[in-house]
Amino acid sequence: MGFDLDAALAQKKAAGLYRRRRLLDSPQGTRIVVDGRALLNFCSNDYLGLASDARLTTAFQQAAARFGVGSGASHLVCGHSSEHHALEDELAAFTGRERVLLFSTGYMANTGIIQALLRKEDSVFEDDLNHASLIDGGRLARCDYQRYAHSDVSDLVQKLKASGAERKLVVTDGVFSMDGDIAPLQALASAAQAHGAWLMVDDAHGFGVLGAEGGGVAEACGLGMRELPVLVGTLGKAFGTFGAFVAGPEALIEYLINSARAYIFTTALPPAVAAATRESLRIIRDGTALRDSLRDHITYFRREAGSLGLDLMASGTPIQPIILGTNERALAWSAALQEAGLLVGAIRPPTVPAGTARLRVTLTAGHAREDIDRLLEALARCQRMLG
């Protein structure tokens, strides 16, 4: 009875669901030192290798010398610095939107936006595989809350038709974080427009990676502000820094400044993080060579892993899951890879549906062809030894 947390933890262990943190003792990158051991890394979201780029570090140091470390207050009190403001303007130009608003994390952007936009008489429609932060946002809003089958536009349309809500918000990941597939955005945008709904896309994994200039799924699918009014990006992945933003119409941004609790009641990002992100945005815009090498890695990995007979998913992005089924099998493969000097994350429920435990391989522009060959050899060994 009561808070028997030891029993709850023992249950997690028995189910293969216990989670432990690894101790990182190096910068993020393709080579990292984890728990005292050098490993080849295939599990970061640092898709362009910018997290430890010297140009970002310099921008960060110079801004810290000028602004100090902490922002000292929320944006609405006295924490909104010229670095934050310049980054918002540059991101607005980058995304082709009227305005941008920075948030402290993607989790807070998603919960804050959904909660602010929807009242209890409104409806939110979420893809079944949406990121936890989007799902939590829908719950916080305490509005009518509906899930549609993964990327199933006709299921969504049925639900939109049946809804009499005044405000309807369709919410989806741009690139699904655990499967790597891309949402059918043009069809979702048409469905939303036809039923008077707004579309919100969380493109945490698309920015920097997809689109000719790295503008993510919106650029790749040619969706402007009218078709896609609420576009979220995070800065902790391809941008290599920390934080998040939403891009959209002027009125949306002003409304969020005035009503999003996760924006109002929290300390602003350190200004130096904004300054480093401005540098990262410049690199991303000129990052065609980085994106080309990433695309080559993806094509090569999929071809070779496919010919080994590994169970890949239909993903054209740097997220390349290998489905293994049971938690035990995912953990065994991940442990064997680590033994061989490779770090690949084992993803288990509740992050993914039960029975679809997997290795989540992420490729980055910083990898070399030989790195991917090492991974493929180790995976082939797992197949032979572990089945």
Ligand SMILES: *Cc1c(COP(=O)(O)O)cnc(C)c1O
């Ligand atoms: C990582 C991620 C987030 C959370 O962003 P943080 O800045 O890490 O809080 C939100 N949505 C998706 C799809 C993500 O992958």
